Amino acid sequence: MxxxxxxxxxxxxxxxxxxxxxxxxxxxxxxxxxxLDLSKSGLFRHFRSKEALQQQVLEHGAETFIQQVxxxxxxxxxxxxxxRALFEGWLAWDQGLPGGCVFVAAASELDxxxxxxxxxxxxxxxxxxxxxxxxxxxxxxxxxxxDPVDPEQxxxxxxxxxxxxxxxxxxxxDPDAESRARRAFDALLGATDGAASLxx
Amino acid sequence: MxxxxxxxxxxxxxxxxxxxxxxxxxxxxxxxxxxLDLSKSGLFRHFRSKEALQQQVLEHGAETFIQQVxxxxxxxxxxxxxxRALFEGWLAWDQGLPGGCVFVAAASELDxxxxxxxxxxxxxxxxxxxxxxxxxxxxxxxxxxxDPVDPEQxxxxxxxxxxxxxxxxxxxxDPDAESRARRAFDALLGATDGAASLxx
DNA sequence: GACAAATACGAACGTTCGTGCTTTTTTAGT
DNA sequence: ACTAAAAAAGCACGAACGTTCGTATTTGTC
Numbered sequence: 001m002x003x004x005x006x007x008x009x010x011x012x013x014x015x016x017x018x019x020x021x022x023x024x025x026x027x028x029x030x031x032x033x034x035x036l037d038l039s040k041s042g043l044f045r046h047f048r049s050k051e052a053l054q055q056q057v058l059e060h061g062a063e064t065f066i067q068q069v070x071x072x073x074x075x076x077x078x079x080x081x082x083x084r085a086l087f088e089g090w091l092a093w094d095q096g097l098p099g100g101c102v103f104v105a106a107a108s109e110l111d112x113x114x115x116x117x118x119x120x121x122x123x124x125x126x127x128x129x130x131x132x133x134x135x136x137x138x139x140x141x142x143x144x145x146x147d148p149v150d151p152e153q154x155x156x157x158x159x160x161x162x163x164x165x166x167x168x169x170x171x172x173x174d175p176d177a178e179s180r181a182r183r184a185f186d187a188l189l190g191a192t193d194g195a196a197s198l199x200x
Numbered sequence: 201m202x203x204x205x206x207x208x209x210x211x212x213x214x215x216x217x218x219x220x221x222x223x224x225x226x227x228x229x230x231x232x233x234x235x236l237d238l239s240k241s242g243l244f245r246h247f248r249s250k251e252a253l254q255q256q257v258l259e260h261g262a263e264t265f266i267q268q269v270x271x272x273x274x275x276x277x278x279x280x281x282x283x284r285a286l287f288e289g290w291l292a293w294d295q296g297l298p299g300g301c302v303f304v305a306a307a308s309e310l311d312x313x314x315x316x317x318x319x320x321x322x323x324x325x326x327x328x329x330x331x332x333x334x335x336x337x338x339x340x341x342x343x344x345x346x347d348p349v350d351p352e353q354x355x356x357x358x359x360x361x362x363x364x365x366x367x368x369x370x371x372x373x374d375p376d377a378e379s380r381a382r383r384a385f386d387a388l389l390g391a392t393d394g395a396a397s398l399x400x
Numbered sequence: 401g402a403c404a405a406a407t408a409c410g411a412a413c414g415t416t417c418g419t420g421c422t423t424t425t426t427t428a429g430t
Numbered sequence: 431a432c433t434a435a436a437a438a439a440g441c442a443c444g445a446a447c448g449t450t451c452g453t454a455t456t457t458g459t460c
Contacts, residue, residue, distance in 0.1 A: 002428095003426080003427060003437070004427095004437060021312040022312070023223075023308075026225070028416080028417070028418085029417080029418065030418090038438075039438065039440070040418090040419090041419085041438075041439065041441085042437070042439060042440095043438090044418080044419070044420095045437070045438075048419095049419080050419090098312070099312040100311070100312075104308060105308055107308075107367055107371050108223075108307075108308040108309075109223065109308075110371065111300070112220075112221040112222070112298070112300075121371070122372060125371065150380075152376065153384070156364050156365075156368050156374075156377065156380045156381075157360075157380075159368070160360030160364030160365075163364055163367065164356045164360030165360075166311075167307055167311075168329075168356050168359070171311040171321070171325065172322060173322075174356075180350075180352070180353050181356075184356070184357050184360070202406085202457090203406075203407070203456080203457060203458090204406065204407060204457095207408095228446080228448085229447080239408065239409050239410070240410095240448085241410075241449085241451090242407075243408090244448080244449070244450095245407075245408075246407095248449095249448085250447095
């Protein structure tokens with residue numbers, strides 16, 4: 001790897017952590033440069049605009065996410081084990097960044113803006129939601145789900161569990177948020193085993 | 201009402217809408233001043249710092265939220281009707297602001313910061329989650345819920361439905377997000393309630 | 401209508417923002 | 431070791447940021 005490429009990677013790694021805390025628009029060239037002991041212009045040279053930096057932060061984050069969450073998850077046997085692995089990987093990923101999942105931070109920043117950065121984020125999020133939905137559909141096909149729902153419904157509901165956990169845990173500092181998230185996940189999967197499903 | 205007070209209200213009303221799109225830290229004195237045809241210094245005088253402005257935006261938003269969502273909701277008969285009214289009011293509130301619920305935007309900005317603005321938001325959010333939880337507890341007491349869960353669990357799950365709807369609808373522009381949110385709400389209330397299930 | 405108080409303005413402060421240039425230093429290939 | 435290319439630094443720019451200050455204008459009270 002080039003010298004330039006390795007510095008670029010170092011910049012992106014740090015920028016991703018920083019963006020998880022302060023958001024993509026909270027990133028500043030000056031702050032990044034001083035954190036990494038670079039000059040503003042030296043750092044700037046690697047990206048030719050701040051927008052390009054933001055976009056590469058998202059792409060860098062996506063690579064890490066795929067490596068840490070998606071691939072290990074898909075390596076699990078299809079059905080509930082795979083869904084659970086994806087969910088647990090997601091939790092661990094959120095906890096691995098100082099400000100939590102960088103995409104959550106980016107999402108609420110960009111949902112009212114237009115432009116290529118937003119387009120990139122939307123594309124990445126659609127892919128992730130797609131992974132969740134198809135993994136659920138396979139679990140249904142395996143017969144692991146007693147009362148199947150629309151896979152898109154499952155994906156949105158699971159995303160909600162994730163976001164609510166993020167909110168209750170990070171903002172409200174609620175120590176029970178994580179166990180509630182797991183309980184909600186179990187309920188979402190497993191209206192199958194026992195009381196919850198018998199009702200309908 | 202004083203002249204000064206009425207200008208302050210006008211500023212806060214506009215600032216709340218703006219903050220729902222660009223966030224609390226995206227607010228700038230200059231932008232607000234030019235939007236409202238005021239001078240920067242004239243506007244600034246009403247708040248003595250930007251932090252005070254942000255805080256008052258949250259408080260102004262909370263007053264509106266209470267007036268538009270909480271009070272009409274609590275006016276409904278306790279139990280499922282009240283829960284449903286709170287939920288529907290919440291949806292309408294989010295759609296009433298150009299960037300969606302201002303607290304959602306603020307939450308992901310402030311969850312990693314410290315200071316009085318964050319403290320204000322946390323307090324407001326705790327109150328709202330409390331309203332949801334106690335309203336659910338009353339529905340349980342009324343016998344409206346067949347398989348009751350911990351009210352805090354319900355509140356977090358409901359918050360998740362809301363956040364996922366916000367995400368899928370605002371970021372991903374998914375036209376089915378709203379109906380999925382309603383379906384999730386029905387499922388949350390009424391896994392065992394025949395009427396709710398049939399209405400899907 | 402006079403007059404004090406409240407409200408708004410205009411200009412300027414120092415800082416930081418993103419982004420260009422030009423020059424110096426470091427890297428990589430021979 | 432020499433050299434061309436790559437990378438980083440240095441410096442400067444215009445604009446926007448939050449904030450302050452002194453002055454003008456508008457408001458409410460008698």
